[in-house]
Amino acid sequence: MSDATAVKVREIRALIARHKRWDIVFGTIGVLSLMIGVLTFTVLFLDMLIDGAPRLTWDFLTSFPSRKPGQAGILSAWVGSTMVMIVTICAAVPLGVGAGVYLEEYAPKNWMTDLIEINVTNLAGVPSIVYGLLALGLFVYQFGLGQSVLTAGLTLALLILPVIIVATREAIRSIPAAIREGSYALGATKWQTAAYHIIPYSLPGILTGVIIGLARAIGETAPIITVGALTFIAFLPPAPLQAEPPFISFEWLLSGFTVMPIQMFNWTSRPEAAFQSNAAAAGVVLLVMTLSMNALAIYIRYRLRKNIKW
Amino acid sequence: MPENFVSDRLARRRLRHVQERIIEFILFLAACISVATTVGIVLILLRESYVFFQQVPLWDFLTDTQWTPLFSEARYGILPLLSGTLVSSAVALLVAIPLGTIIAIYLSEFAPFALREVAKPFLELLGGVPTIVYGYFALLFVTPLLQKIFPELPGFNLLSAGLVMGVMIIPYVSSVSEDAMRAVPMALREGSYAMGATRFQTALRVVTPAAFSGIAAAYILGISRAVGETMILAVAAGMQPNLTWNPMEPAATITAYIVQVALGDLPYGSIGYQTIFAAGLTLALMTLFFNVLGHALRKRFRQAY
Amino acid sequence: MVGTTAPEVSAAAAAGPAPVKKSESRNLNFFYGQFQALKDISMPIYEKKVTALIGPSGCGKSTFMRCFNRMHDLYPGNRYEGQIMLYPDNTDLLNRDVDPIEVRMRISMVFQKPNPFPKSIYENVAYGLRVRGHTRRALVDDKVEEALRSAALWDEVKGRLGDLAFNLSGGQQQRLCIARALATDPEILLFDEPTSALDPIATASIEQLIADLKEKVTILIVTHNMQQAARVSDYTAYMYLGELIEFDVTDTIFIKPKNKQTEDYITGRFG
Numbered sequence: 001m002s003d004a005t006a007v008k009v010r011e012i013r014a015l016i017a018r019h020k021r022w023d024i025v026f027g028t029i030g031v032l033s034l035m036i037g038v039l040t041f042t043v044l045f046l047d048m049l050i051d052g053a054p055r056l057t058w059d060f061l062t063s064f065p066s067r068k069p070g071q072a073g074i075l076s077a078w079v080g081s082t083m084v085m086i087v088t089i090c091a092a093v094p095l096g097v098g099a100g101v102y103l104e105e106y107a108p109k110n111w112m113t114d115l116i117e118i119n120v121t122n123l124a125g126v127p128s129i130v131y132g133l134l135a136l137g138l139f140v141y142q143f144g145l146g147q148s149v150l151t152a153g154l155t156l157a158l159l160i161l162p163v164i165i166v167a168t169r170e171a172i173r174s175i176p177a178a179i180r181e182g183s184y185a186l187g188a189t190k191w192q193t194a195a196y197h198i199i200p201y202s203l204p205g206i207l208t209g210v211i212i213g214l215a216r217a218i219g220e221t222a223p224i225i226t227v228g229a230l231t232f233i234a235f236l237p238p239a240p241l242q243a244e245p246p247f248i249s250f251e252w253l254l255s256g257f258t259v260m261p262i263q264m265f266n267w268t269s270r271p272e273a274a275f276q277s278n279a280a281a282a283g284v285v286l287l288v289m290t291l292s293m294n295a296l297a298i299y300i301r302y303r304l305r306k307n308i309k310w
Numbered sequence: 311m312p313e314n315f316v317s318d319r320l321a322r323r324r325l326r327h328v329q330e331r332i333i334e335f336i337l338f339l340a341a342c343i344s345v346a347t348t349v350g351i352v353l354i355l356l357r358e359s360y361v362f363f364q365q366v367p368l369w370d371f372l373t374d375t376q377w378t379p380l381f382s383e384a385r386y387g388i389l390p391l392l393s394g395t396l397v398s399s400a401v402a403l404l405v406a407i408p409l410g411t412i413i414a415i416y417l418s419e420f421a422p423f424a425l426r427e428v429a430k431p432f433l434e435l436l437g438g439v440p441t442i443v444y445g446y447f448a449l450l451f452v453t454p455l456l457q458k459i460f461p462e463l464p465g466f467n468l469l470s471a472g473l474v475m476g477v478m479i480i481p482y483v484s485s486v487s488e489d490a491m492r493a494v495p496m497a498l499r500e501g502s503y504a505m506g507a508t509r510f511q512t513a514l515r516v517v518t519p520a521a522f523s524g525i526a527a528a529y530i531l532g533i534s535r536a537v538g539e540t541m542i543l544a545v546a547a548g549m550q551p552n553l554t555w556n557p558m559e560p561a562a563t564i565t566a567y568i569v570q571v572a573l574g575d576l577p578y579g580s581i582g583y584q585t586i587f588a589a590g591l592t593l594a595l596m597t598l599f600f601n602v603l604g605h606a607l608r609k610r611f612r613q614a615y
Numbered sequence: 616m617v618g619t620t621a622p623e624v625s626a627a628a629a630a631g632p633a634p635v636k637k638s639e640s641r642n643l644n645f646f647y648g649q650f651q652a653l654k655d656i657s658m659p660i661y662e663k664k665v666t667a668l669i670g671p672s673g674c675g676k677s678t679f680m681r682c683f684n685r686m687h688d689l690y691p692g693n694r695y696e697g698q699i700m701l702y703p704d705n706t707d708l709l710n711r712d713v714d715p716i717e718v719r720m721r722i723s724m725v726f727q728k729p730n731p732f733p734k735s736i737y738e739n740v741a742y743g744l745r746v747r748g749h750t751r752r753a754l755v756d757d758k759v760e761e762a763l764r765s766a767a768l769w770d771e772v773k774g775r776l777g778d779l780a781f782n783l784s785g786g787q788q789q790r791l792c793i794a795r796a797l798a799t800d801p802e803i804l805l806f807d808e809p810t811s812a813l814d815p816i817a818t819a820s821i822e823q824l825i826a827d828l829k830e831k832v833t834i835l836i837v838t839h840n841m842q843q844a845a846r847v848s849d850y851t852a853y854m855y856l857g858e859l860i861e862f863d864v865t866d867t868i869f870i871k872p873k874n875k876q877t878e879d880y881i882t883g884r885f886g
Binding site: 016019020022023025026027029030031033034036037038040041043044047048051094095096098099101102103106107115116119120121122123125126127128129130131132133134136137138141158161162165189190191212215216218219220221222225226227228261264265268269276279280283286287290291293294295298302 | 326330334337340343344345348350351354355357409412413417420432433434435436438439440441443444445450451477480481508509510511513531534538539540541544565568572573578586587593594597598601602604605
């Protein structure tokens with residue numbers, strides 16, 4: 001009896017040793033696979049940094065593009081990106097948050113709501129270039145907005161709308177029902193509850209979504225090309241603030257423009273190596289911008305998870 | 311006086327009610343923008359494509375092996391663009407699916423807590439890199455590197471664009487797959503471990519099959535990403551339509567063609583202008599198919615647990 | 616090897632052939648991080664008998680049971696002190712040198728809620744064999760049939776072994792999980808409140824099954840239901856706040872417990 005058990009235990013131990021080898025093999029493969037991602041990213045960043053380092057000067061940020069690679073800069077590109085982002089924020093944030101609040105707080109359970117929900121999920125999967133085609137047909141020609149800052153900003157707003165809607169809904173959903181009930185119990189209306197409680201409490205979550213959406217928008221190239229951004233722009237759109245009355249001008253909205261990723265694309269597709277190092281420098285600036293925005297969003301979410309325990 | 315007081319309150323209540331309804335309606339309109347976007351996409355693509363297909367028979371579009379709409383002797387066969395799209399996507403998926411799956415299994419079943427906490431945000435960052443940056447990397451780093459192995463590889467080729475696109479898609483595949491695996495109830499894992507299974511056996515024989523439809527959805531969303539990706543291909547695979555199944559050749563994809571036309575100056579309403587909408591419609595239908603399939607699978611997975 | 620620290624069973628009840636110890640916990644302490652969930656537990660498990668663990672919820676009875684197959688090793692921050700001996704080979708199950716997988720290959724477990732795998736009925740039962748690397752079709756077939764018969768499920772499923780296990784009723788799923796646990800010939804079978812998710816009829820059939828199974832295997836069962844403990848077990852342990860209050864022959868525990876706390880719990884004055 002005891003002998004039989006001993007034999008059995010020995011067999012089991014041999015079996016486990018054999019099987020555990022696979023655990024180690026797979027664990028190693030898993031780490032290596034992760035390392036491929038880390039390595040690719042590191043090489044990508046270093047390669048661009050080395051190629052672009054000589055061009056990363058203050059002049060690069062304050063010069064217009066030029067036929068001479070040594071004098072070219074990204075002034076019109078980052079100014080253009082900033083203006084487009086302003087339009088995108090103004091359009092996407094109210095629409096996205098409004099839609100999110102409607103779907104979570106107001107929407108009745110009917111086919112219309114279902115339709116909107118299916119739509120939001122599907123829109124998130126539409127390739128960005130298709131948004132470009134929509135904007136080309138609708139904003140540029142149908143509405144006659146032309147190839148302008150306004151068109152580009154609205155296009156990117158539509159593109160990131162699903163991101164903001166989903167983030168808003170998730171943030172609202174994490175608010176416990178007790179808070180809502182507390183507000184209603186005091187006689188508040190739906191909108192008062194939403195405006196004074198729901199939206200303020202879900203603000204960090206919404207902010208995360210907005211930042212991730214903007215990080216995506218600022219790096220988007222394809223839809224902006226499709227809309228027809230000019231690739232060579234040696235001027236700035238008219239300033240929104242003027243020295244003379246009425247002091248505020250909206251001309252910049254309809255101005256031609258270029259943005260960072262398009263400037264980079266333009267330089268990348270030039271055969272001269274000198275332009276390519278301009279592309280690398282622009283790429284470093286772009287990458288730092290998008291990555292710091294993403295990192296900020298991840299950090300806010302991390303803090304959020306840590307701090308709030310309802 | 312008291313009567314006045316009551317009617318005053320009633321009036322204020324009515325005003326508040328009207329206000330509430332107006333706000334609700336405005337929020338409803340905001341929600342409808344997403345539907346309007348979809349309707350807009352469908353209408354614009356269909357309208358321009360309709361004009362296009364009045365001049366080019368659908369049969370020619372689907373079977374002609376040449377795509378030369380900008381030449382004087384114009385031919386409108388989508389096949390060359392389709393082949394470029396499919397080959398580059400295939401290369402990308404050969405990278406993204408195995409690596410994405412392994413990373414997902416590793417992070418969900420093997421990795422220590424601390425590593426997972428670091429790796430997940432990192433993968434998210436990887437997904438946040440602008441695609442034009444990946445395009446630069448493919449053209450000016452990966453292609454020269456590959457040329458050291460294959461000296462006759464041309465400067466533009468589907469292989470390097472596809473490989474880099476694969477790395478870009480890894481985070482999408484791994485995060486959706488990992489979510490599916492983590493959603494598998496702990497009770498199933500405990501059941502497997504209680505039978506004396508190792509981690510690898512549990513991951514392979516219980517968790518992966520249980521999360522199958524979620525993982526399949528991740529793959530399909532990855533495919534949809536690859537088919538719709540634009541800048542990496544426009545930069546690194548060239549813009550020359552080329553009916554080929556060889557990833558070592560340059561070839562334009564549907565997306566790269568749209569970029570090429572948009573960069574030029576085509577007059578509104580010309581047939582050249584309409585081609586990009588016909589190409590866009592093809593692309594939209596392909597991604598729609600994959601998205602619907604992916605969401606159906608995800609839904610089925612959610613119902614199972 | 617006689618447990619010096621284990622409480623002795625009252626002599627009157629130990630009529631008939633003296634029971635053989637299959638396993639024994641010795642001064643077992645268990646910690647979830649800083650929290651001590653089990654305090655100095657020593658008690659024997661007798662071979663081919665049913666031992667029940669009872670006590671109010673949160674008393675540590677499930678935690679104690681899950682020490683026997685080292686389930687706590689799956690989660691970080693858990694810590695054992697003391698020993699759980701397995702006889703006849705005198706292995707300390709909690710020893711660092713003993714692989715938890717080795718323990719789980721010798722001691723099977725049936726969970727609170729039926730947890731069949733998303734596989735066919737056949738593959739569910741064959742899982743333990745597959746994990747052990749058995750591939751010979753004839754051998755696996757025989758083992759699956761034998762286990763299903765022992766779990767009183769064979770007649771209900773023999774025609775549809777290829778069906779997905781999810782399609783079975785709750786009671787059938789639980790018997791399937793018992794068959795899965797039996798197929799690998801475990802030395803001890805652990806039941807963690809196996810009927811708490813089942814209706815009365817399914818519960819009755821599982822209880823009958825446990826009574827039949829003790830012919831073949833040593834059984835440890837956690838139950839929140841005192842009547843169930845009285846019906847199925849030979850020995851009963853009453854636990855409270857992580858401590859073992861009293862261990863004895865089931866009849867003694869239920870008819871004339873020595874400890875006032877046990878008596879209060881049994882008679883329903885507390886809990």
